Amino acid sequence: MIPTDYRFITPLDVLFLRGNKLFGAPGSYGESLIPPWPSVAAGALRSRILVEDKVDLQAFAENRLPHPSLGTPMDPGSFTLTAFHLARRYMDGRVEMLMPLPADLVISRDLQEALQLQRLVPTALESAGIQHAFPLPLCPVLPAPQRNKSLSGYWLTETGWHQHLSGARIDHAHLVPQGHLWRLEDRVGIGLDPQQRSAAEGKLFxxxxxxxxxxxxxxDPLHPTVVGDYDVGFVVGVTGATLPRSGTLRLGGDGRGAQISGMEHTPSEPDYAGMVQQKRARIVLTSPGIFDAGWLPNGVRKTDQGDYILALEGVRGRLVCAAVSRSEVVSGWDVARRQPKTAQRVAPSGSVYWIDDLQAQPEALRKITTAGLWDPDSDNPSRRAEGFNRFTWAAW
Known part of the structure; x- marks a missing residue:
């Protein structure tokens, strides 16, 4: 297995984690995106590596000076972001990753107003006489005895995440409210006149x-005596490069300051042998998926018989169900070329795909997890290096 270098990033200031909407025009409002795209972390880390190695940034940007692990902007090297997650670090130095709710997990309240967690179950609706236009043979159905409004704004602790992946019941103690992790603040910006090099009149955003x-x-602002005993930041994992163990980064919009520090992390490995024996599993995206066929993962093809077959790097199976949230659009700013990156529609993190008739060896499942959901002949090496199309296997 390729070794992964992990670091914990702590912001030193507020962050501007810009989404994909234009802003800056008079009266405009720019929203922040939590969690940000993995390319945010990849860009910050690569910039720090270049500065630390005293690389001529202009020559690197013009593809004239390759870096041993970063390659060039046009031809990336071995550097690959494999993990980028919200996390919290406790006083004893322990770091706990936090994961957004996957698409097959629903939180609501019961009649006593207590939180309840329910899983979507792949179901054949035709047997119940229900007609639908879903392209796959099974539909993700919530088996609820009564109608409830689903809740948002919760995150899973690392333990709760692994409970969900293994198919075990999730303890409510492993749900973290969004309000215990960050606050949002509105900041007013002033447009600048490039000719006068001063504030432009009437251009506030x-x-x-x-x-x-x-x-x-x-x-909780209403109970100021209840305080947290942890720092909230980000965990990053990288293969193919050595990350600095300390120092600062320029992170997000406006290059706000953040601190990077070393950490030890040994990720839990899924039960590959059990999945091979049961011949079925779930694929859960841990980063946005840039797929050639939209919501369909790379490696899945529709046959003439109407089946959706997964065939990728020694792993074969049949896609029978999927829970994919509303698609998102990823873009960004290309620093080297000084222009926006191509906007691409993505399947969001947490999307779930159920695979039946799974045919693979445990080592093949491990290999495809390490590589991500990329075709071997993919023509998008930059996005691969930035950490898109990462996933984990889960029990079904």
Missing amino acids: TMQAVSLLQRGHAL
């Missing part, structure tokens, strides 16, 4: 700033 909670901050 608003940006949403993200303030990740740090140790000692009140968890």
